[in-house]
Amino acid sequence: MGKERSAAASGEKHNKMLVGVVCNFAAELKLLLTALLILCSLATLLQFIPSRFTISASDLRFCISRIAAAGPTTPPTLPSPPSLFHNYTQKETDEVLPSGIIRRAFNPYGAAAYNFITMGSYRGGLNTFAIVGLASKPLHLYSRPTYQCQWLPFSSNKENDTNITSSLSYKILPDWGYGRVYTVVVVNCTFPQPINLDNSGGTLLLHSSTSGGGDSKFNLTDTIPALTEPTGTFNLSLFTSKPKYDYLYCGSSLYGTLSPLRVREWIAYHVRLFGERSHFVFHDAGGVHEEVLEVLKPWMELGYVTLQDIREQERFDGYYHNQFMVVNDCLHRYKFMAKWIFFFDVDEYIYVPPKSTIRSVLDSLSDYSQFTIEQMPMSSKLCHSVDAAKRHRWLFINFGECGGNSRKVNK
Numbered sequence: 001m002g003k004e005r006s007a008a009a010s011g012e013k014h015n016k017m018l019v020g021v022v023c024n025f026a027a028e029l030k031l032l033l034t035a036l037l038i039l040c041s042l043a044t045l046l047q048f049i050p051s052r053f054t055i056s057a058s059d060l061r062f063c064i065s066r067i068a069a070a071g072p073t074t075p076p077t078l079p080s081p082p083s084l085f086h087n088y089t090q091k092e093t094d095e096v097l098p099s100g101i102i103r104r105a106f107n108p109y110g111a112a113a114y115n116f117i118t119m120g121s122y123r124g125g126l127n128t129f130a131i132v133g134l135a136s137k138p139l140h141l142y143s144r145p146t147y148q149c150q151w152l153p154f155s156s157n158k159e160n161d162t163n164i165t166s167s168l169s170y171k172i173l174p175d176w177g178y179g180r181v182y183t184v185v186v187v188n189c190t191f192p193q194p195i196n197l198d199n200s201g202g203t204l205l206l207h208s209s210t211s212g213g214g215d216s217k218f219n220l221t222d223t224i225p226a227l228t229e230p231t232g233t234f235n236l237s238l239f240t241s242k243p244k245y246d247y248l249y250c251g252s253s254l255y256g257t258l259s260p261l262r263v264r265e266w267i268a269y270h271v272r273l274f275g276e277r278s279h280f281v282f283h284d285a286g287g288v289h290e291e292v293l294e295v296l297k298p299w300m301e302l303g304y305v306t307l308q309d310i311r312e313q314e315r316f317d318g319y320y321h322n323q324f325m326v327v328n329d330c331l332h333r334y335k336f337m338a339k340w341i342f343f344f345d346v347d348e349y350i351y352v353p354p355k356s357t358i359r360s361v362l363d364s365l366s367d368y369s370q371f372t373i374e375q376m377p378m379s380s381k382l383c384h385s386v387d388a389a390k391r392h393r394w395l396f397i398n399f400g401e402c403g404g405n406s407r408k409v410n411k
């Protein structure tokens with residue numbers, strides 16, 4: 001998926017990533033292709049995907065559900081949408097001026113897109129931060145919004161680092177071309193010197209300017225408190241200590257009627273594959289209904305799963321439940337906690353050929369900071385016939401995105 005490649009692209013030389021790509025095109029396959037990503041029963045995808053490998057049915061056994069019946073799947077409980085009615089009383093009327101001129105009134109209704117919506121702000125080192133969010137897409141299409149960061153320390157130790165403005169603030173638009181009312185923005189704020197080393201605390205401000213129309217009166221600036229580090233909370237060991245996990249999974253937005261049975265199969269399979277030093281972060285955009293939660297709960301209690309409720313972002317009309325924002329947030333949020341971060345979906349299964357293990361594959365790639373995984377569609381015939389009727393329920397990925405350009409935003 002273009003989105004996931006982009007998530008990685010926004011990232012880090014320091015961090016190593018394995019990137020699952022659904023819409024993988026031959027040209028993109030230059031990196032070592034040692035692992036296979038199996039798409040279970042996506043017969044519809046066959047036409048898109050070059051198949052280089054043949055694997056026997058027995059290799060694909062794991063796809064076949066061994067779980068007997070799980071109760072009927074209930075529809076997800078979606079958050080109640082914001083009211084679609086906004087009622088107004090007219091504010092201004094036309095006016096006849098003493099000069100006889102008729103002054104016409106203009107009354108705005110509704111709301112345009114917000115200038116910036118923050119999801120998360122994270123440190124990327126001593127002097128660098130990433131701010132992940134959404135911004136008005138028309139603004140980015142027709143104007144050149146600019147971003148600047150400023151660090152305001154709590155302490156009045158004015159001598160040194162009071163009121164530092166970042167030298168480098170650049171934005172990455174990982175879903176460029178895909179966004180709708182909103183597009184995803186990752187602002188990188190890098191300062192000329194370390195920030196908050198004395199641990200006295202402070203606030204990172206983001207100045208988000210619309211830079212509209214070449215006419216300065218439309219250049220509005222919103223100043224946003226992006227991140228506060230309370231006094232004494234900055235811990236350098238975050239960057240230097242051994243990561244807590246070997247493998248961390250960042251899932252994209254889950255929505256639609258997910259099958260609890262499939263989710264149970266997916267998580268059991270991947271916990272077994274990735275082992276004890278692994279962790280899975282799911283993002284619930286309405287897909288984690290009660291029965292799916294039942295399935296995830298034991299894994300949460302065992303410390304394997306973190307569930308993030310991101311239903312609130314449904315208010316902001318972006319691309320596929322704002323999945324680009326979500327995976328970028330996950331990347332910056334967890335990058336110091338894992339050696340490798342994986343991006344793929346819950347209808348995809350990582351497959352490592354016999355005689356290799358996930359560890360041996362990744363050890364062979366230790367000189368790389370990221371790589372993609374070749375994908376294979378899996379025949380629907382291999383799946384349990386009992387589930388056939390339900391198949392559509394867990395195929396929540398829209399294949400429309402496969403046809404588009406997959407962009408690389410590598411720097």
Ligand SMILES: *[C@@H]1O[C@H](CO)[C@@H](O)[C@H](O)[C@H]1NC(C)=O
Pocket residue numbers: 085086087
């Ligand atoms: C606005 O008007 C609609 C339709 O008359 C009504 O149902 C709704 O409750 C009103 N909303 C508010 C906030 O007054």
Ligand SMILES: *[C@@H]1O[C@H](CO)[C@@H](O)[C@H](O)[C@H]1NC(C)=O
Pocket residue numbers: 011012122123124125128129130188189190
């Ligand atoms: C911001 O960009 C710089 C230069 O590319 C990079 O070294 C730094 O890690 C980035 N910061 C974050 C938080 O991603």
Ligand SMILES: *[C@@H]1O[C@H](CO)[C@@H](O)[C@H](O)[C@H]1NC(C)=O
Pocket residue numbers: 157159160
């Ligand atoms: C200011 O910075 C200089 C050099 O970085 C350092 O020697 C000095 O102690 C700092 N002063 C204060 C008050 O932190």
Ligand SMILES: *[C@@H]1O[C@H](CO)[C@@H](O)[C@H](O)[C@H]1NC(C)=O
Pocket residue numbers: 163165
């Ligand atoms: C921070 O510095 C800028 C210019 O460098 C100045 O315009 C601004 O007023 C300062 N803000 C505070 C809160 O000191």
Ligand SMILES: *[C@@H]1O[C@H](CO)[C@@H](O)[C@H](O)[C@H]1NC(C)=O
Pocket residue numbers: 146209210211212214216219221
């Ligand atoms: C808009 O304002 C910001 C902040 O003052 C400034 O950095 C930017 O250059 C301005 N843009 C234009 C087009 O004047």
Ligand SMILES: *[C@@H]1O[C@H](CO)[C@@H](O)[C@H](O)[C@H]1NC(C)=O
Pocket residue numbers: 235236237238241
């Ligand atoms: C920083 O974090 C490490 C482990 O994450 C911990 O052992 C240490 O005590 C922390 N230091 C401070 C000053 O909180």
